[in-house]
């Protein structure tokens with residue numbers, strides 16, 4: 001992010017944006033919204049050596065009052081392994097000197113890095129919540145299945161290797177839930193309550209990184225285990241779509257709002273603080 005290469009240059013009173021970005025969620029949807037829409041761009045507005053001190057965030061409107069207002073860009077949606085057609089796609093964006101009026105700069109020029117980082121911290125709480133919902137649904141499906149699937153004359157829930165795993169995963173899920181709720185509570189206190197006992201570091205650590213790390217890893221482990229409980233049928237579309245829910249959780253695990261290693265990197269900074 002501090003090494004951002006997409007550039008914005010001020011020419012005749014307009015910012016002209018040039019560059020490309022892989023993996024932008026909802027990028028093509030902005031064009032399909034009936035009244036208007038756009039997305040937030042993160043651009044370099046100074047030399048590369050200035051790193052995070054030359055990053056500016058801008059609201060890039062592509063459609064307003066029902067009409068397209070910006071054509072200086074191209075997008076292409078990716079085909080996803082997990083997502084369904086009709087859901088929110090993630091795609092590629094190319095900016096070809098796309099114009100943005102200065103009134104659409106968010107905050108101050110060259111001070112966008114902080115805005116983006118804070119945005120990530122809060123968005124990670126949302127990802128944590130999405131992972132919790134995915135995990136809860138998968139575990140509920142798994143619970144129904146292990147109660148009804150009979151193998152060697154007994155429901156498989158009566159085998160301890162399965163029931164103990166259910167106990168462990170339920171417990172992890174509840175622990176992750178508390179962490180995500182705490183993250184949301186901290187963000188409320190900080191942003192809405194003006195509570196000075198909460199710092200931006202609390203939001204980044206306990207709020208964003210820890211909540212996302214725990215909830216997403218719980219969802220991945222729940223998904224894998226539940227598919228094992230379903231056995232071979234989990235591989236076919238005759239059964240509830242655990243595999244697809246698992247792939248949805250995987251998108252949070254491998255990338256969306258930062259990888260799991262980056263969550264660890266954020267928390268590990270506490271060692272030298």
Ligand SMILES: Cc1cc2nc3c(=O)[nH]c(=O)nc-3n(C[C@H](O)[C@H](O)[C@H](O)COP(=O)(O)OP(=O)(O)OC[C@H]3O[C@@H](n4cnc5c(N)ncnc54)[C@H](O)[C@@H]3O)c2cc1C
Nearest residue numbers: 022023024025090251254255256257258259260261262265
């Ligand atoms: C479904 C989906 C939606 C997305 N939507 C958006 C979006 O709307 N907007 C947007 O900007 N981006 C979006 N992304 C991109 C996402 O933010 C990136 O995938 C993520 O930040 C990781 O970057 P990368 O994929 O380039 O992986 P890389 O940075 O190349 O990382 C590769 C691997 O190296 C590891 N790694 C990297 N650095 C370190 C380190 N210092 N220590 C240890 N390990 C390290 C990572 O953890 C990872 O395992 C989306 C991604 C997905 C999957």
